[in-house]
Amino acid sequence: MHKKRRLLFIILIIGMFVITGCSRQNDEENNDGKITIEDNILKGSNFENLKIPKNYNIKQFEGTTLNFIVEKNINANILSHESESFSELTGINIKIRAMDYDSLIQNANLDLLSQSGEYQIIYVDPYQTTNRYHTHLVELNSLMNNQELPEINGFPDDFFEFQTKVTSNYKDQNKYYAVPFDSTTMILYYRKDIFEKYHDQFYQEKGYDWTPGSKEFTWERYSEVAEWIDKNVPDSEVKYGSGQMGQEHNSIFCEFSTILDSYGGSYFNNSAVNTYGIDSFKNFDISGPNFIKALDVYKKVVSTAAPESVNWNWTNTANAFRDGQIAMMPNWDENSTYVENNDSKVKGKVAYSILPYGSEKSANIYGGSGIAINKHISEKEKEAAWLYIVWATSKEMQLKILKHPEGGSLPTRKSVYNDIKIKQFIEEQEDDLNNNIAYHHLEAVLNAWKEENLYLRPKLKDFYQFEKVLIENLHQMLVKNLDSRQVRDNIRNQLRQIN
Structure with a gap:
């Protein structure tokens, strides 16, 4: 094997x-x-x-x-x-x-x-x-x-x-x-010890393999898995099924955007906006049904996560995962050494994969x-x-x-x-693949960088204003449980006023 x-x-x-x-x-x-x-x-x-x-x-x-x-x-x-x-x-x-x-x-x-x-x-x-x-x-x-x-x-x-x-x-x-x-990239972290121990029990109840990384592991199933872990896994093993980044911070924009792209949604009708960048955001368009779908899915994802998630950013979530409180989290890949170091409660218990799929793809944001x-x-x-x-x-x-x-x-x-040095490094690390951090981390990120799995944010001269509108409205949607259509309309109206 x-x-x-x-x-x-x-x-x-x-x-x-x-x-x-x-x-x-x-x-x-x-x-x-x-x-x-x-x-x-x-x-x-x-x-x-x-x-x-x-x-x-x-x-x-x-x-x-x-x-x-x-x-x-x-x-x-x-x-x-x-x-x-x-x-x-x-x-x-x-x-x-x-x-x-x-x-x-x-x-x-x-x-x-x-x-x-x-x-x-x-x-x-x-x-x-x-x-x-x-x-x-x-x-x-x-x-x-x-x-x-x-x-x-x-x-x-x-x-x-x-x-x-x-x-x-x-x-x-x-x-x-x-x-x-x-080259920091957002991927999925999950507790392999939990997923291995309860794999058969979950399969018998739900009828599907809950291992992250496959096209069958969607954001909807991610929420279902998080709920199941909450109800069936003792708090002594892990407290919550997942943890998110809903704070009024850059993190919530990044997290939501990966879900939006995975369901075929976007903010603009301009191919250059995600690479070289553009000055104006006059061509923004969030009127399609995919935007509403992404909002609804994101609300569900956060509602089934640790309650503190609405006030967590990427640092808070990484700390919670490292402390053994949550079983899954989307986060930047550079946190792998942090959650696996000698002071971590989950050292040797972590696995990595690309983010869950939407109806169109898995969208892993490059940061x-x-x-x-x-x-x-x-x-x-x-x-x-x-x-x-x-x-x-x-x-x-x-x-x-x-x-x-x-x-x-x-x-x-x-x-x-x-380079021969990196090949030698990989070979040296492969003695025990089940406990190999570098191997699985590298594998997940390279998979995330494939064209079909990659997501690039819009790059705008006035991105600060654009992102601020998204951040405020997304956070309010979570803490006040606002209707997704109302949130979409608020975002659209506020961006039009800035234009």
Whole structure:
């Protein structure tokens, strides 16, 4: 059985990246044209394979301090340690300012708007920062095309196309404002110990296999499974069947949007809105029956979840799952190491899959962000920041983050998945597939990234206003049990007023 699953997994990896045109040959071709500086300086360091001009002075920015504002996540945690080696070689002092999502957006956007230049390097959310303040970011083409500067090997071709469109571009596909930095994706977490123990009992009562991941595991059945667990599984094993993210927060918009897309609904009639982005939301259209259906399904999903769900965001839900209170939750994949670490009550008891299906598909929302340079800083700081970005987004650093004990964030580079090191890493982890975190996490996310399972949010210049209307009305629908048609009409009227 293990050999069969391993073969399927390898086929999944190879098939996915053959389709995208990623090959070892392409990677080798990307290394042609430039040579690195003297081996005695870089040999043995994580700079060794970077594309750096021969006469480039790696110490030219010594004494420079760069503040990097970033969301508190896996990449930031690991880079805060690894940046010491970067500083030792370059003399650049990197100060990583990690903070929660809301504080990040507020501080990053205020710094760009005020043009104060306090943060030289910025973790830019495509829907909160790049869309609104891209004119305050360095257009990276000017650095990419400078032959005297280090080069991001394989950018943009070596990065997933959908991730580059979302995180790097705004409207113009030829202008790059950021480099894909992380790849967080919403998937389903569930307690495999509960699902295995009560599998037969549930099947005898309901007549279907309740294992998540199949097309038969719909959002309607997700609610039914949550209710069954509440009634039949002792609280000593798990308190609630599921936990959701209904707080008046970005999380509720993300969660509802996955359900909307899974039932064939959308917010706009414009294919570019979900990738490169658009300025206006005049073409929004929520008049179809699929929008009402998604609202009704979401109300049902939350009504069968832990009662606290109406006030939870993704952090609260992850904490509840980690504490053993809930059996299922949609959440960002980067939480896998958090819910499986030594302090977790559910360590070794977790399984992963794509989100439940609607009538049309499973819709797994991609939530990655980019790393960008503040336009309102000195030229010296811009070039120093560029050197850091070249290093931080390299294949070597992405492998290090993936393999780090505190890591697990999946690489944004396609070539990393063809690298012999990651294949060896996977083989080393496959000794016990039933208890393997990395294997099942990787499998679920790669499945979520398939075109038929992927969901991308609308990217608008005025996304803040658009999302605020959705967030407020969705939350009110849950706490006041409002009729879905009334909620739909409220959303439509408020968006028309903004237009």
